Amino acid sequence: MYTIFHAVFGYFFMLLAVRVLVRRPGGQLTPFEFVIIFLIGGIAILSTIGHDPSVTNCTCAVIAVGMVHRFVAMARTRWRRLGRWMDGLPLVLLRDGQWQLDAMEGMRIEPDDVMAAAREQGLTSFSDVKYAVVERTGSISIIKR
Amino acid sequence: MATPRTRPVEDSISKVGNELAVGEDLAFQRRWWRFETTIWILFALILAADLSGIFGRGPLAKASAKTADGTMKLDYERVLRYETPDVMTIHFGPNAIQNGRIELWVSESVIKPLGNQRIIPQPKSSILDxxxxxxxxxxxxxxxxxxxxxxxxxxGSQKFTVRLESTGDTITRHVWVMP
Structure with a gap:
């Protein structure tokens, strides 16, 4: 029984921790972020399974996490405001030659990160970029001039 | 054959510069950053509390209690953790020995919720009482x-009692077991 509570608590706690830790867990995983995601995942498993690694316990834990995820996904679709809190919103980083400093500093994104995304689009300098937007997934979209 | 369900596409996502549909909401974002800061402060407080022993296994968790004449002294932890090993030690003074032996009565809660695994040294006898x-x-x-x-x-909260049979001295304490 405790496993189900642990799994549900672990899901929401991990969600909160990952959300406040990094914006780009899936977008641009650097080795630095890999360490965080895998380490907290491993620690959460210890607390969820505890001293009962039986198939019954692990099956219940997997089902519990799966069901919570399903319900959260449904709730997120139904209430868009919830989606904002869980996934965040896109933010404009660069607009018409001006860095949007609130967004850059708040998201802890450096111009180098934006330039890396611009290079992937075949652009050679910031002057070719009209807009740079950090997406909810954490990836940076570049709109050319 | 049923008609596929459709809905006209609406231009519902707010635009930046009147041309790029981004759906940016800086007011919300600022609220989120404030929330994020609060969570970080909370995380820091949790770590500080953990280091100090408020959640067990630290200096603030350690406690001791003794009888008025010091015949029995109990070293224990106020806060324990679920299924995590811990040691409670009882020191006896000279008055505790009667007829060449020490008799100690321990409430059942030490065995069941507090999960006594073993006693060092092993008692010569243990009688249900x-x-x-x-x-x-x-x-x-x-x-x-x-x-x-x-x-x-x-x-949760657990209460236990130890009693020295030779003098009748009793120590009762409440401890908290962290989940």
Whole structure:
């Protein structure tokens, strides 16, 4: 029984921790972020399974996490405001030659990160970029001039 | 054949510069950043509390209690953790020894919710006595001490009592078991 509570608590706690830790867990995983995601995942498993690694316990834990995820996904679709809190919103980083400093500093994104995304689009300098937007997934979209 | 369900596409996403549909909401984002800062402060407080022992296994968790004449002294932790090993030690003074032995009554809660795993040294006898167990150790001289290796099996507040049979001295304490 405790496993189900642990799994549900672990899901929401991990969600909160990952959300406040990094914006780009899936977008641009650097080795630095890999360490965080895998380490907290491993620690959460210890607390969820505890001293009962039986198939019954692990099956219940997997089902519990799966069901919570399903319900959260449904709730997120139904209430868009919830989606904002869980996934965040896109933010404009660069607009018409001006860095949007609130967004850059708040998201802890450096111009180098934006330039890396611009290079992937075949652009050679910031002057070719009209807009740079950090997406909810954490990836940076570049709109050319 | 049923008609596929459709809905006209609306231009509902707010635009930046009147041309790029981004759906940016800086007011919300600022609220989120404030929330994020609060969470970080909370995380820092949790770590500080953990280091200090408020959640167990730290300096603030350690406690001791003794009888008025010092015949029995109990070293224990106010806060324990669920299924995590811990040791409670009882030190005995010279008055604790009667007829060459020490008899200690321990409430059942030390066995069940507090999860006593073993006693060091092993008692010579253990007798079920009411809602507890009476342990006996042969003892020649003091100092003597007995340790109970615990691994709590239930979270929450737990109460336990130890009583020295030779003097009737009793110590009762409440401990908290973290989930």
């Amino acid at each position: 009411g809602d507890g167990i009476l342990y006996t150790w042969p003892a020649a001289s003091h100092p003597n001490s007995v340790s109970f290796a615990l691994a709590p099996s239930a979270p």
